[in-house]
Amino acid sequence: MKVGDIFATYRKALSFVRRSYMLQMSYKFEFFLRLFFMFFNILTYYFVAKLIGTAGMKYLAPYGGDYFSFVLIGIAFSGYLMVSLRGFSESVRDEQMMGTLEAMLVTPTDASAIITLSTLWNFIFASFRVLLYLLIGVLLGVSLAGANVIGALIILGLTIACFSSIGILSASFIMIFKRGDPINMLFMSTSELFGGVFFPITVLPAWLQTVSHLLPMTYSLNGMRHALLQGYSLRELAPEVGTLVLFSAILLPASLLAFRYAVRKAKMEGTLVHY
DSSP states (O other), X not given: OOHHHHHHHHHHHHHHHHHHHHHHHTTHHHHHHHHHHHHHHXXXXXXXXXXXXXXXXXXXXXXXXXXXXXXXXXXXXXXXXXXXXHHHHHHHXXXXXXXXXXXXXXXXXXXXXXXXXXXXHHXXXXXXXXXXXXXXXXXXXXXXXXXXXXXXXXHHHHHHHHHHXXXXXXXXXXXXXXXXXXXXXXXXXXXXXHSSSSSOGGGSOXXXXXXXTTOHHHHHHHHHHHHHHSOOOTTTTHHHHHHHHHHHHHHHHHHHHHHHHHHHHXXXXXXXXXX
16 A cells, blocks of 8 residues: 555545544533443442352352453443444444435445444544543452553454444445344344353353354453453463454455445445435
């Protein structure tokens, strides 16, 4: 890629982020209300952890034994799945509703680049929320003193790649069918229940743990907890990293192909602005 192309991509990304930021700030009350209730959400799990005490030690031992630390990582980083699933599909839906999708897709910029850039602000805000979760968690007693930050960042990058792939598949469905999104509903519900967000998957019966092992969320949260709470080395994180690389290698190309197909189909049928 030429230097000029890099600067052009940077300017496009900046313009998308600026547009999304301005739109978000036009609803300041909602923005700060979401942050306010995030604090209450954390406090809820803090007191639930007080209630549980050491009752779940058998299941929590691989993660340090503290339920609050365990669930804090779960609710913080599972937000990336929500952003991915809703961000891409809602971006397509919003552009359809405003009548700007067709204009965006006739520009020289690749369709997959447009859909990715349009959700960039969502990921920036999600990262800000994660930092707030961790900061509040530390103030409430969560220890991140021995965290492997490099390992956590590698897990995070692969997590975003996996979740974004699922989100782009969701956006492809919306592009063609306009309403109803089984991909969103399927991955959101199964990941929250079977992905280890609120409790270790070892609580589940063995046959349901099989479902857990088919979800990127399981490996993402396992790796993140081991990296941040127990300071696992990159070698110790290799099983989670390798599995997330495999998920990304399969899902990312498949999702981009699906989205390009959806755009071509919508253009041929003249339904880009139909909603």
